Structure formats: C-alpha cells, structure tokens
Amino acid sequence: MPRHYVMCPPRHFAVDYAINPWMDPTVPVDPERAMRQWTELRDTxxxxxxxxxxxxxxxxxxxxxxxxxxxxxVEGRVLGAKFATRERAAEAEHFRRWFLEHGFQDVTMPQETNEAEGDFAWTGRLLLAGTGFRTDPRAHAEAQEILGVPVISLRLVDPRYYHLDTALFVLSEADDEQPAQIAYYPDAFSPGSQRVLRRLFPDAVLADAADAECFGLNAVSDGRHVILPVEATALAEKVAARGYEPVFVDISELRKAGGGPKCCTMEIRK
Known part of the structure; x- marks a missing residue:
C-alpha cells in the first residue's frame, strides 16, 4: 500500500551542539551533501x-x-511532541501548526515528554514505546489515552541508541491474516524488555552490533521495500531472506547528528 510521509529539508542543517553520543561540533559538516542525501531519500x-x-x-x-x-x-489522531532538550523544543510548535494547516482536527499536544516516532513504533495493533533516555515513561500512558491504542513499554539501556527508532523498526504491520514483524538490536534493551520482545515477536529479525552502529535499525519499511543505510549489509541480507527488498541510501552526513532514514521520516496513518 502507498504510504504517506512528512519530511523537512535540512536547509539549516548543522552540528552546533551535542545532545546525543553521535554529535561532535568539532567534526566538519557539509550542509550541501546533507541536502543531497536527504533529497535522494525523499525521491526514493x-x-x-x-x-x-x-x-x-x-x-x-x-x-x-x-x-x-x-x-x-495513528488513525488520523495526532499526538504532538514535547522534547527533552531545550535545543529542539521549538520544533514541536512548527509541526503542530503544520498539522492544523493541513486539515488535521484531532491534534493533541502532550503534557509529558515524548519525542514522537523517535520512541513510538506502530505495529498495526500495538504501539511500542521506548524510554530510558528521552521519552518519559509517563508519556506511554498518555499516548495510550490520547491515541486509544494499547502501548507496550520498552526500556533502552545503551546511550548510543537513545531513541527506540535507532534500535528497532517495523518490517510489516499486523493485519487480519498475519502478525506484525519487526527487526531489532537486542543489546539496546534491558533484559526484561528483551523478554517482552521475544514473547511478542518470536520471529523477529535480530540485528548485530555492526548494523546497529551504522543506524541500520533506523530503517523505513513499506511492507515490501526496506530503506536502510548503505553500510547495513548484513541486516539487508537478513530482511531479504524474509522476502523484503532492501533499498540502500547514503545518510552518512545526517548520521553526524545522530539521524538516519527513519529519523527524517514521519508517517501519517489515517
């Protein structure tokens, strides 16, 4: 099925501060290259x-x-963001306005800190919700109340994988005929959360450390194609073995700020 995505061009892209382990303001950034990489992702x-x-x-x-x-x-309901860091706080209002200007009527801004799809992954039936570094665990209950869907809390324990979308992505959403399928990097999660994931998704694709480190789990799947960084070759082989088609993109410049394909991509589910 065709998907509906929202993106924002990196016209002002820079690494002027460090709010995650990947960011280093002393490392040069090429804004033009970042724009080319983003444009190729959008065009893909x-x-x-x-x-x-x-x-x-x-x-x-x-x-x-x-x-x-x-x-x-989810189902046309919009839960906005409340950022954990002051450097990004103002972004939430610009996106709230965009939703309202584009006809979304059910838009709720949160009371608790949540960094949206950075820590929320919709599986078709459940909302997987990350916490540990950015999103407040109280935001999980708030998301359940506002979006009206069951929420499963997962604790992240490695600061390199500070958002859920750096350690897990949904390959295919659940429907009437089959359960959801996901891929994830087990070591990014607490022991209890690993047990939950094994129980819910016994057939998941498990990524290794090398694929996690190149942001291979920060991938986007439309249920057939999986868009992932060019370096994530082992993960690409694993998803291809499950019947998906890997599509590689270069996000090396954007990764300097701790981002990849999924970070650049919000999905609209109506």
Whole structure:
C-alpha cells in the first residue's frame, strides 16, 4: 500500500551542539551533501509510489530535518511532541501548526515528554514505546489515552541508541491474516524488555552490533521495500531472506547528528 510521509529539508542543517553520543561540533559538516542525501531519500520514497509532504525548515533549528521526532499519527489522531532538550523544543510548535494547516482536527499536544516516532513504533495493533533516555515513561500512558491504542513499554539501556527508532523498526504491520514483524538490536534493551520482545515477536529479525552502529535499525519499511543505510549489509541480507527488498541510501552526513532514514521520516496513518 502507498504510504504517506512528512519530511523537512535540512536547509539549516548543522552540528552546533551535542545532545546525543553521535554529535561532535568539532567534526566538519557539509550542509550541501546533507541536502543531497536527504533529497535522494525523499525521491526514493516517491519512486516507490509513496506520498511525501514537506514542512518548511526554520532558522536556528538544525535538527528539524528529523521530522519523526515531532508527531505520532495513528488513525488520523495526532499526538504532538514535547522534547527533552531545550535545543529542539521549538520544533514541536512548527509541526503542530503544520498539522492544523493541513486539515488535521484531532491534534493533541502532550503534557509529558515524548519525542514522537523517535520512541513510538506502530505495529498495526500495538504501539511500542521506548524510554530510558528521552521519552518519559509517563508519556506511554498518555499516548495510550490520547491515541486509544494499547502501548507496550520498552526500556533502552545503551546511550548510543537513545531513541527506540535507532534500535528497532517495523518490517510489516499486523493485519487480519498475519502478525506484525519487526527487526531489532537486542543489546539496546534491558533484559526484561528483551523478554517482552521475544514473547511478542518470536520471529523477529535480530540485528548485530555492526548494523546497529551504522543506524541500520533506523530503517523505513513499506511492507515490501526496506530503506536502510548503505553500510547495513548484513541486516539487508537478513530482511531479504524474509522476502523484503532492501533499498540502500547514503545518510552518512545526517548520521553526524545522530539521524538516519527513519529519523527524517514521519508517517501519517489515517
């Protein structure tokens, strides 16, 4: 099925501060290369038949390119974001306005800190919800109340994988005929959360450390194609063995800020 994505061009992309272990302001950043990589990601979605809408980037918000962190949309209901860091706090209001300007009527801004699809992954029946570094665990109950879907809490324990979407992605959503299928990196999660994932998804694709380190789990799947970083070769082989088609993109410049394909991509589910 065609997907509907929201993205934000990295027109003001920079690494001027460090709010995650991947960011180093002393390492040079090439904004033009970041824009080329982002454009290729956007165009890849369109070549695959998906709709992409764009939010206007704002000066002084270099991480606004990571649109996934600014909203969670399930069945047309929108739960906005409340960022954990002051550097990104202003992004939430720009995305709230975008939703309202584009006809979304059920838009709720959270009371608790949540970084949207950075820590929320919809499986078709359950919302997997990460915590440990950014999203407050109280936001999980808030998401359940606002979105009206069951929420499963998962604790992240490795600061390199500070968002759920750096350690797990949904390969295919559940439907009437089959359960959801996911891929994840076990060592990013607490022992208890690993047990929960094994119980819920016994047939999951398990990534190794090398694929996690190149942001291979920060992938986007439309149920057939899996868009992932060019370096994630072992993970690509594993998803191909399950019948999916890997599609490689270069996100090396964007990764300097701790982002990859999924970070750049918010999905609209109506």
């Amino acid at each position: 979605y369109r070549r695959l038949g998906h709709q992409v809408e764009e939010v206007e980037p704002q000066p002084g918000l270099p991480d606004m390119v990571f649109a996934a962190n600014s909203g969670t949309v």
